[in-house]
Amino acid sequence: MLHNGLQIRTGQQLTVTPQLQRAIRLLQLSSIELDGELQQALDDNVFLETEEADEIGDSGGAERETVGPAASASPGGVLPEREQAAPDADLHAHLAWQLGMSSLSERDLQIAELIIDALDEDGLLAADPDGLRRLVPGAPANAAEFEAVRQVIMGLDPVGCGAVDIAECLSVQLRRRELSSKVREAADALLALGLESLAGADTEELAASIGENAATVCAAMEALRLLDPRPGRRYGAVDAEYIVPDVVVRQCRGRWVVELNPQVLPRLRVNELYERLMAEQAEGHRAMHGQLQEARWLVRSVQMRNETLLKVAGAIMRHQSGFLEHGEIAMRPMVLEEIAAAVGMHESTVSRVTTRKYIHTPRGNFELKYFFSSRLGTRNGGRCSSTAVRALIRRIVEGEEAGQPLSDGRIARLLSERGVRIARRTVAKYREAMGIPPVAERLLAVERGERIAAHH
Structure with missing residues (x-):
């Protein structure tokens, strides 16, 4: 389901x-x-x-918006x-960020992480889907479950990542273009012929192959030329x-x-x-x-x-x-x-x-x-931002008594007292992301007279 x-x-x-x-x-x-x-x-x-x-x-206000x-x-x-x-995030990080800002369930996110980890530099799926399905933690994903998540990934930016081959990648992008039904059908038919067939054939040959007129084939070929067969390449490593x-x-x-x-x-x-x-x-x-x-x-x-x-x-x-x-x-x-x-x-x-x-x-x-962040639950049934929770964790650590650093479990309990439901492992994940050392290292730093500085 x-x-x-x-x-x-x-x-x-x-x-x-x-x-x-x-x-x-x-x-x-x-x-x-x-x-x-x-x-x-x-x-x-x-x-x-x-x-x-x-x-x-x-400009008459055309270049400004009042927000409150x-x-x-x-x-x-x-x-x-x-x-x-900082340098741009690579393809995997860019896709992971979008998924983290979605409303997918934990299990769907686990499936998604496996898929994006298996993408090559072009953004295409480089692993066997059946093999990936068996790697999902907890229980293997069924084919429909896996395919539904893959379809979500193919709709992210850049569109087409997660496709099993270039033809599917182009087909996904084609569905996002505004085309007449006739040109769209012709473009799909041309893709079905195989990319090798399109490379060397002239318009008349292609028209005969799919039973269309030359004008429609020209329009379909132009639509295909505007697509990106390697969408992942634009998120390669770049200099700062x-x-x-x-x-x-x-x-x-x-x-x-x-x-x-x-x-x-x-x-x-x-x-x-x-x-x-x-x-x-x-x-x-x-x-x-x-x-x-x-x-x-x-x-x-x-x-x-x-x-x-x-x-x-x-x-x-x-x-x-x-x-x-x-x-x-x-x-x-x-x-x-x-x-x-x-x-x-x-x-x-x-x-x-x-x-x-x-x-x-x-x-x-x-x-x-x-400014995007995921939701964490509160004791009264509301929602709070993970960014705000990170800020609270940073504030708690900065307010520690000298020589008495707080464990992740203790920080989780303090947050709970403030109404934020959060697991100890989530505190640890946020703490590490902010560059805050674990409790033992913080204690040693205090003994050496060093100052712990968290980054945003």
Whole structure:
């Protein structure tokens, strides 16, 4: 029997237009990568130009969102200089983070961990599914149970990871594209022929093979070319990079406001003179018409990226307004599906928006994905954020009496007294993640006069 969460998640399907597809691709880029790509586009496309700061004028609120009243008087502060960011998480960590922010059951998560550990660098499943099913702790997973979890993974970002081969990987991505039923059926039929058959065949041969006309086959082949046969490669190891916040949250007239950072906000437009001259030309300049269309699409895609980033950041800050007032100890539990529902987007899109996108707050710079955390139960039946619990653990350790460090079990009991239900092993996991040594090492550190410093 499938779990309720799986039934809901496998029933979702996102249909995207070509423009939205492009905007989603741009969402994967950091601000520095986006700047590089736009500079290249400016060099290559005569119809594109940048807007100067004094030409922009008042945005009329289009680049800001009010997220709630500000109870304190914390200053917005001055934007910091560029800071060095940690290298990107690899594919396995990126998928694991998304799964941790989902509503999967513990058993489903165990199955998912086995699957993502068995992915190769392309994101494809490199192990026999039957063998993996037998490795699930507790009891082997049945085929339906395993397949349901694999389908969830294939719908994460990047889409298609967990597929057994390239053809299935492309087929999963194809289902997320907005295509006519005729073109979709033709694309599926072409995939069924095998990728080797597609490589050397011409349009007429392929059309005859699947019983379609050449125009439909051309459209289907174009749809297939836009897919990524190796989605895992984009999360390979990269060097650390310097970052500037993409969005800023500050106080304005007693309310918290989220704004796009003008320092990194892309400003592109189509050159009106060239556009007008092109409109006066005959239909002969097909290449130039193509460049003009490309310029229009890129400008619109960047606008959609900005709107999406602002909408998601605003929703996150509305949910985590307590953090702005009181710090991480006031963080609320929040998972991807909550923000996805609030902004009307797919969870994989929210994952793209929050990965390698940074927000400047009065409490420092944070990656947007930092504000997501799993739920822990409380004694009165409520829920608290795992981030807030980590902050409590850090506070408890920092308040230890000299020479009397607390064991994980004792910390768990103290948290229980404060209404948080947590197992000793979970305390140990959080403590280790924050770089806090175990009780014996803390005792030795005190005897040596060393100071224990936890990291966030």
